[in-house]
Amino acid sequence: MIFQKIARSIIKISFDFSIKIIESLNDMEPYKLKERKLSAMTDGTLGKAISNCLRDNNLSLVPGYESHDLKHVILGYEMTPVDEIRMQAFMLGNRNYTLPCFIILIFGMVLLPSKWSLFFKDFNKGRNAKPIALWSVEEYADKDLSVLQYEVFESASNPQNNINIVSIISYIAMFAGVFGMLFCLPFLFSVSVADLVGAGFPFVGGAILFIGGLNALSNVSRQH
Incomplete structure (x- = not known):
């Protein structure tokens, strides 16, 4: 809360x-x-x-x-x-x-x-x-x-409501991306440079995963 x-x-x-x-x-x-x-x-x-x-x-x-x-x-x-x-x-x-x-x-x-x-x-x-x-x-x-x-x-x-394999993979990628960003988020507030670097790259990777999955899902929706 x-x-x-x-x-x-x-x-x-x-x-x-x-x-x-x-x-x-x-x-x-x-x-x-x-x-x-x-x-x-x-x-x-x-x-x-x-x-x-x-x-x-x-x-x-x-x-x-x-x-x-x-x-x-x-x-x-x-x-x-x-x-x-x-x-x-x-x-x-x-x-x-x-x-x-x-x-x-x-x-x-x-x-x-x-x-x-x-x-x-x-x-x-x-x-x-x-x-x-x-x-x-x-x-x-x-x-x-x-x-x-x-x-x-x-x-x-x-x-x-048509869900195909591309949609399923897209949802998995989006979920994995957001989960990764949430996991790394606390470390981004650390005063340790090692933590910042170690969490920064996975956080960006999670964002890319999410955007990629969302973009693929959007392309699927345009085809219907």
């Missing part, structure tokens, strides 16, 4: 710090104007829902990450540390093969091993939903939110 609290605090601090850096490096006035436009939209639209979500969580649009807020609203994931990781698991299953997505999910799996089954469910949910990685606020803000959600999830009634 204590480890879970520490892990969630680490995730939240990391995300908050990243946002502050992005905001400090950009002119935020155009994004504040965009927020005002979203807040003026009709109730029930995606734009209005995004505005309400930002207001309720005391957040602002972040340059380059407007579509991130769009996904939170459409998919129904809250803006909490755990739900942030869950959404990345969904998006990876949804064919969003980006480096930030991989990194955030690995970060979450290392710090929150008790949530692996939940992340896996989100990954499968993403596999069976309509791809939304390229959706933008500008294109969909004035659309009805409930209609968009139906459009995204209507294909979920035909889940892809």
Whole structure:
């Protein structure tokens, strides 16, 4: 329980710090104007829902990450540390093969091993939903939110349950990679150079195993 609290605090601090850096490096006035436009939209639209979500969580649009807020609203994931990781698991299953997505999910799996089954469910949910990685606020803000959600999830009634040997090997590689990273993690905080070197290489190897397995699993999902 204590480890879970520490892990969630680490995730939240990391995300908050990243946002502050992005905001400090950009002119935020155009994004504040965009927020005002979203807040003026009709109730029930995606734009209005995004505005309400930002207001309720005391957040602002972040340059380059407007579509991130769009996904939170459409998919129904809250803006909490755990739900942030869950959404990345969904998006990876949804064919969003980006480096930030991989990194955030690995970060979450290392710090929150008790949530692996939940992340896996989100990954499968993403596999069976309509791809939304390229959706933008500008294109969909004035659309009805409930209609968009139906459009995204209507294909979920035909889940892809076919598991072949490549999928099985991919899952084994992912499990082995995360297990290796978890095993090495305590040694990375050691003051001993020998421990750091001895644990550092296996930790990187575990990350490569996980990413390789996830990439193979993603390729399998594209073929169905």
